[in-house]
Amino acid sequence: MTAEVEHSDVGAYALGLLTPADAKTFEDHLAACERCADELADLRGVAGLLTGLGPVRDDASAEPAGGGVDLLRHRRGVRRTRLLLAVAAVLLFAGGVVVGTTQRHGTVPADLRGWGEIRSADDAKSGLAAVAALQNKGWGTHVALDLGHLTGPRTCRLIVVSTEGEEREVTGWEVPVRGYGAIDSPDHLQVHGGTAIPLGDIERFVLRADGVGDLLSIPV
Known part of the structure; x- marks a missing residue:
């Protein structure tokens, strides 16, 4: 070494x-x-x-x-x-190996407890639920996201919106047909990403699906 x-x-x-x-x-x-x-x-x-x-x-x-x-x-x-x-x-x-766990609707995943500032949002109609853990870093903001009741197949992106209205992509992923946090696929999706925008300058995060539009907004 x-x-x-x-x-x-x-x-x-x-x-x-x-x-x-x-x-x-x-x-x-x-x-x-x-x-x-x-x-x-x-x-x-x-x-x-x-x-x-x-x-x-x-x-x-x-x-x-x-x-x-x-x-x-x-x-x-x-x-x-x-x-x-x-x-x-x-x-x-x-190595960051993530083992999916089944979460109750609206609860904070064990992996995110005590991990920065917690923000959450859910959609009563679709059942989509999101929990975001945010850490203010010297380079910007570290984001950990847990999603449940996310259906597929689709391509999704997490967008950060600053207090001045600027939008930047934080991370993106593919959702398989079985989805995440569903009855036959109970494991939640957990992803990490980062943005150069400081935590104090973030207004919200938006979960966006290509070809569909915004699925959920997480206020900060």
């Missing part, structure tokens, strides 16, 4: 698995990478949980009877396997 720091190294760093040289290189990268800094803050808790589990005792019955070199190789293999499992657990969390 010394030659080039990767974003995925945040998991190994959180577990203290990097060499001193690689750890120093990653710390230099961390000072200028807000994404990795945010992920590291979350991973501290996960790494703590793994550390708190303590060592798992070896099964003596599974060890080679001959001892010596064979026993040493066996124990090294066990430690290597445990290390890989721990790294896999942290990297799964760090």
